[in-house]
Amino acid sequence: MFALILGRIASLVVTLIAVSLAIFLVLEVLPGDPAAIMLGTSAREDTLAALRQELGLDQPAVERYFHWIGGVMHGDLGMSLTYQMPVSTLIADRFSVTLPLSLLAIALSTLVALPLGVAAAAWRDRWIDRGVLVFTQLGVAIPNFWLGLIFILIFATGLRWFPAGGFPGWDGGVGPALAALVLPAVALALPQAAVLTRVVRSATLEVLGADFVRTARAKGLSPGRTLQRHVVPNALIPVTTILGLQLSFFFGGAILVENVFNLPGLGRLAYQSLNQRDLVVIKDVVMIFAGLVIIVNTIVDIGYRLLDPRLRARS
Known part of the structure; x- marks a missing residue:
């Protein structure tokens, strides 16, 4: 049973990483300028450049991803551009x-x-x-x-x-x-x-x-x-x-x-x-929703095996 729980936790971690990669790719890496999406296509180039610098969009995608995930793990989800608060x-x-x-x-x-x-x-x-x-x-x-x-x-x-x-x-x-x-x-x-x-x-x-x-x-x-x-x-x-x-x-x-x-x-x-079009908030909220669903389903899966003696005997 201990091996089963470890396996489910490992699967949980892998799933969370895959979900975070998918969210990051859709919102920041796929074709399209996140700064232009947030400010609109009529925004001036210097304004777009300032926002890109503020959000770190001028940095490599891999560095931005690890910076975002590190912030999520430490509770630092960035600053909302719309509400001007963490x-x-x-x-x-x-x-x-x-x-x-x-x-x-x-x-x-x-x-x-x-x-x-x-x-x-x-x-x-x-x-x-x-x-x-x-x-x-x-x-x-x-x-x-x-x-x-x-x-x-x-x-x-x-x-x-x-x-x-x-x-x-x-x-x-x-x-x-x-x-x-x-x-x-x-x-x-x-x-x-x-x-x-x-x-x-x-x-x-x-x-x-x-x-x-x-x-x-x-x-x-x-x-x-x-x-x-x-x-x-x-x-x-x-x-x-x-x-x-x-x-x-x-x-x-x-x-x-x-x-x-x-x-x-x-x-x-x-x-x-x-x-x-506050992509900073959208990215974090979607990650929170996805993480909660994945964690709860993992707990339910472990609980299901604990409740069913037939599955518990196979573990």
């Missing part, structure tokens, strides 16, 4: 919104998907199963930003239960901050909950047909106890991998949802930086 400060401020939003969305998605998926499998082809299948079809078909707009119209503008947008900050109290995250978290969670519900239902049905479940029922164990002790624990093993993969969808969906609800998170920062 990118690390920008990301830290915005991360305090995106991280709670993503965690809340993951929790809601899991709390909805697990009972619905198990119930649909336990009462297969009954009204519960049909209702769950309708929910999953609607959840997959409806985009999260459209859900966000509907929630604003109903729960913010109509019923006035939650704020329509904005974020008061954690300094204003945990209650108002969480209230501002409820609607965007639900809008972010429901489409992924629909996907996860289908996975849970399929995994539960597969376990229900296993020999050890039939043996447990033959020994007189009740259906409820069989589900609780044998079916659900084994069905959750493949679900853990899907939860890790869904993190990338939560981050991607956060870009749209944060803009719909005007939340000052990483997704909105990426969108604003793209509009303002």
Whole structure:
């Protein structure tokens, strides 16, 4: 098992290096002048030359890459040209919104998907199963930003239960901050909950047909106890991998949802930086997103092998 963990960590490092190279090549090496992209084609040559010098674009690409990676490892992400402040400060401020939003969305998605998926499998082809299948079809078909707009119209503008947008900050109290995250978290969670519900239902049905479940029922164990002790624990093993993969969808969906609800998170920062052609911020934000997804999937992969005794025995 120790060798397995070392192998996964080595694979994590290689993947992070490959991703960083791809980001650097796309934004700084491929044909095109990054300075001209940021300032526009109408900028004067002396202004472009000054920006190239400020960003180190007059240095060799290999030197620029190692300078950037060294800065990332030490927390020095450079200076934003648009905001005129360190990118690390920008990301830290915005991360305090995106991280709670993503965690809340993951929790809601899991709390909805697990009972619905198990119930649909336990009462297969009954009204519960049909209702769950309708929910999953609607959840997959409806985009999260459209859900966000509907929630604003109903729960913010109509019923006035939650704020329509904005974020008061954690300094204003945990209650108002969480209230501002409820609607965007639900809008972010429901489409992924629909996907996860289908996975849970399929995994539960597969376990229900296993020999050890039939043996447990033959020994007189009740259906409820069989589900609780044998079916659900084994069905959750493949679900853990899907939860890790869904993190990338939560981050991607956060870009749209944060803009719909005007939340000052990483997704909105990426969108604003793209509009303002601030390549310094874009490069770092994309690397942060990619790094988080890769790290979480590595942790999930190791956890999956720890949970499954069959894979653990092979390690």
